[in-house]
Amino acid sequence: MAQMESALADAMSTIEGAIGVALVDYTSGMALATLGDNQALDLNIAAAGNTDVVRAKMRTMEMLELQGAIEDMLITLTGQYHIIRPVSGKGGSGLFLYLVLDRKRANLALARHRLARLEADLEV
């Protein structure tokens, strides 16, 4: 993998409609790397806030005793898609990818596929 930002830049340029992407530590909410238009969306705040989303979902899965791991989560806004994808790594790396898409330009299936590939690149 190249430098973190360039991995994200790769993702941004190949995912149609991408507005921003961040790699986030989900216990601290700290964005290890962000890329995108910070005017449109403060990715650092989005990163910190969405750690609660990830944790809540993981806790719910535990309580329901659901088998299987979370591949990604999709949040649909009227104008945007937000996709959250935990980086699995060996034994869970404690990171997740956060991708913001413009709903008018995005191809959701393709974006999920590309994000999965970015996750594979990031596995440490």
Next chain:
Amino acid sequence: MGLPIPPRPSAPAGLLDRCAAERVTGALRGPHGCFYLLDGAVYCVEDAAAPGLEARLTAAGKVPPQGWQYAVETAGPQLRGGQFLVSEGWLTQGELEICHLAALLDAAFFALPLPPEATSFTPGTAHWLGAVRRVSATALQQATARRRALLDQLRPWAAVDTSPVIPVHARASARTTSRQRRLLDRADGRHTPHELARALGQSAFMTLLDIRRLAAAGLIHVPQAPAALPRRQPGASLDGHPPPAAEEHHTPTWQLPVPELLDTADPDIALLVRLRTALEENL
């Protein structure tokens, strides 16, 4: 050698903020750890309680044996250690950055807050790894505060932070994450969570969090004294041999835990009930 969790940071404008405002370069050495700053931004944190980059990369098999020392000697004087690890082909730039930031975040959790009266600043001192990535003092402190809040939710189980723990085998069917299962495999009643983190080359914070969660789920418990409290026995060794005193006297000697571990505002009834049951079983 687990250190107690430091108290919640009190003053919002601490030493780190002042250093950031003055854009200083150098090393800020506190009682637990050391922050390396470049133009007011933190680029390296070292703390005895958290496994550093070396422990992480060695445990992951990324850096060959003696490779770390070789890197220190070769690239250390030019402060280009991080770049050297990459140029040797041991890991990629991205892996270096992620591992480095993870180690930095982990060490900062145990090194913060910095008490002004016990912290010294050495201008100009740099870390041999070089500035792989920089983090603003504000972002680092916010991240640490969020982690502390997460751990505080499990405060009733704080007693397991510094004690060796052993798994409760009867509950093996309960749901655990793969990281928790690795901890359960290694929990042998002799190693504290901090030592387990170092052995596994993983975040000490995440280990504490997992250990507290496992304790909350009743999947681990603190073994009975005297082996449970090695810090009370100066002769105890960690290499697998029980302390000689334990072989001579077969009657267990009960020792009081550290008082502040028992300090809690709201007594956890479920925990107390489980404790009583466990004690009754051993009568």
